[in-house]
Structures are given as structure tokens and as C-alpha cells.
Amino acid sequence: MENRKIPKPTIKRLAVYYRCLENLIKSGKETISSQELGNRLNIKASQVRKDLSYFGEFGKRGIGYQTRRLQDGIAEILGIKRIWNVCIVGAGNLGMALANYPGLSKSGYQIKAIFDVSSEKIGKKLQNGLVVEDLKNFERVARKEKIHIGVITVPANNAQQVADLMIGSGIEGIINFAPAKLNIPENFPLEEIDISLTFRALSFQITMQKSRQ
């Protein structure tokens, strides 16, 4: 068991291992080697072992990892065994899509509320029965529903004030889809997903690829 700081990429890979283990267990596989797990995910075996070694000794030499035991171990590390209460601010296309996305609730992220400021959107009913609420009620609802995670899907120029509102209402972490740099307290849990940035990165790759030939 290493005791250094955990690299951020390691965390994302753990979640990938977890997903792969779900499938392996479903298909009845009981043990797996770092080599085989790595092959399935395009990750080097040594990377798999190193990632796991940060958190303990999950494997048996000569044999590999027990899929069930490893999955439990990763679930423990990532906080997967519990339910997370999530709310979304911004009932545009993306916010609505996330609220209706079954993958999230299946993974333990329950969408408890969705907010907007536009009177056209407030009161709208989603496929899953949720109703868009007025952002004015945010703090009250957030506290009542014990929301852990806030998701920001508003336009860039409103993102900061939404983040401030979330932090002021006792939210524990934020996922930001708005293309804006948020100013938040150091070490406050934050993840960013910037879709247009990803498109830009792809077009750069394409351009490079072509100029190389």
C-alpha cells in the first residue's frame, strides 16, 4: 500500500475498472489478471497494478484479482455504495437530458430537483415526473432534499452566481457544464465538462492528422 497522493487520472481509471468488473461479474468471471483487465481497457497492466496499489493489496500473486472482491474494494474507495442526491440548475436541453438520463440514477445519482429562472420552463413536467422549479426556491429545496451534488447547465454568464448559490446552500460538490471558469473556494469539489472545448480539441486532432500526411 503506497501512501502518496493519489493521481487524479487514477480515480477516473478506478471508475472504469469498476464498470468493467460489473460486466465481468455478470458474465460469471471470478478472477482476472491486471494484464487481462488492462487489455480490455487499453491500459497497461503495470498501470492497473499501480492504481490499485495506492489503496491496498487486492490481488493474489500467481492468480490475479477476485472480481467480486476487487469491485467491492473500488466501490468502497469511490463512495459508490451510497446514494447521492443531485440537483440540476438550468432546464435547457442539456439539463433536461441529464435529468432524464437513466445511467445516472442507475449509478446511484438520484436527480431530486431541477431549477430554472425562465417562467416558460418553471412548471414543465419531465418524463420522469420531476417538475422544473423556480431557482428562487433553490436553497430551501436543497436543504430539505439534502442535496449533495449540484449540476450547472446554465449559460456561461450565469454560471458563477449559480455556483455561489449552490455553495451557500450547503452543496458538497459541483459539476459544471457551462463554458466558464468558476471562482470557488480552494479544494471545493468540482468537476468540469466542457463540450465545445472537446469539439475544438477534436478538430485540432483532425487538422494535425491530415497535415502529417
Place this chain on the structure above:
Amino acid sequence: MENRKIPKPTIKRLAVYYRCLENLIKSGKETISSQELGNRLNIKASQVRKDLSYFGEFGKRGIGYQTRRLQDGIAEILGIKRIWNVCIVGAGNLGMALANYPGLSKSGYQIKAIFDVSSEKIGKKLQNGLVVEDLKNFERVARKEKIHIGVITVPANNAQQVADLMIGSGIEGIINFAPAKLNIPENFPLEEIDISLTFRALSFQITMQKSRQ
């Protein structure tokens, strides 16, 4: 002008600089130093200068960077000056949301078509006038519309065959939202956005954060 390989994070930051420059130019700012640009984005000034230095000398010593000139330079690098034709496969909530997302077309990514296999979805009309097409027609449409970028928003277990179809139809790059590792030719341009993975990474952060206090 450095001549080494470009770090991947540099590319994403260039797109961030570009976005920031748009705003600066709008607000009438004509020059900016690496220091000030960095401050606005939580990036160290030296990082800004290093990123830009991979591609040439955009600045003037003692003065900084001309916003307009720098923006043009970055646009050139990232391939922003042109229109990219995009298609989406998977007309679920996320696929629909992307197709209707104005930020993409505003950035030069025109959604030319959206496909699905489900007869319930085929023929559906989107807000923007696009009609969901049968995936069977993919190759024909992709070639006719000269699609550059394919976006995958299907469930994980169908992602690979969609990717194969895209690559076989002359698509130049793929953005994959499905939680699956794609097997594609080495160096084929690919970007991945894995939303549930990001939630997992956030819950880990929250858990860590708490256990530290």
C-alpha cells in the same frame, strides 16, 4: 517557436484562451499580458507563454499580446476558421440535446444529421427542423453531406458498431459519449466524454474532502 510534440492539455487551454479572447475583444481590450490572461483563467502566466510558444511568437516583449492577432493565431491553430459538418448517432435525450445545442453551431460545428435505429424515434422532428433518420442510411448521408465529425450517443453495447460504421463511411473524427472503450485505428482522432465517470470522480473528491477534516 518550440518544435516538440504539443502536450494535449495545451490544446484544451488554447481553446480556453480563444474563448476568453472573444470576450476581451468584445469589451474593447486591444492588448493583454500573459499574466492578466492567466489571472482570468486560473492559469499561471508561464503556462500561457509556454503554450503559445509551441506555435510561434505571438507577443511583443514589454507589451503583451494583441488580442485580435492572438485570437486569429489560435483560430488558425485549432482549425476554427472553418465549418465542421457533424452528425449524431443516437437520438436519445443526450443526442437530441446536442443536436439542439446552439453553442455548437455558434462555434462552427453544424449538425447536419441525426440517426437512430428505433422506429419510434425515426421521423421525429427536432426544434431546429432536423429529422431523425434511419441508421441504415448513415453511409449514404454521411458521404453526401460530407460529414467530418461523428458523435456517438448510443448505449455502451452499441457504441463499437457505430464507431466502425462511422470510420467505414469516411468520418474524420469521433466524439464518444457512450461509456465504452472504442477499438479504433491508432491515431484516429477521438475524444471521449464520459458523464457518469465524472460524477464518480466528483463523489470521490467529496468523500476525500470530508475524511480529511
Place this chain on the structure above:
DNA sequence: TCGTGTGAAGAACTTCACAGCT
């Protein structure tokens, strides 16, 4: 022998620090 766990080496990326242009 097979496959883990892990120091040590290597690669990738970031930051420093300063020469040199304006």
C-alpha cells in the same frame, strides 16, 4: 511458473528564472 506489488527509471507536463527585445 504465474502474476502481484513496488522501488526506480522514464516520459509528460508545469513552473521557474532570466536573457533579451521594446
Place this chain on the structure above:
DNA sequence: AGCTGTGAAGTTCTTCACACGA
């Protein structure tokens, strides 16, 4: 003086290589 561009140093992350247990 002010600020860039960039080698060199520093940091972070990945891969190697091998001792050791099953």
C-alpha cells in the same frame, strides 16, 4: 521598466523490471 520566449529545474504521472508470494 515591462513582458515575452525558453532552457533548465521541478513535479506529476506512467512504465519498467524484478523480488517475492501463491
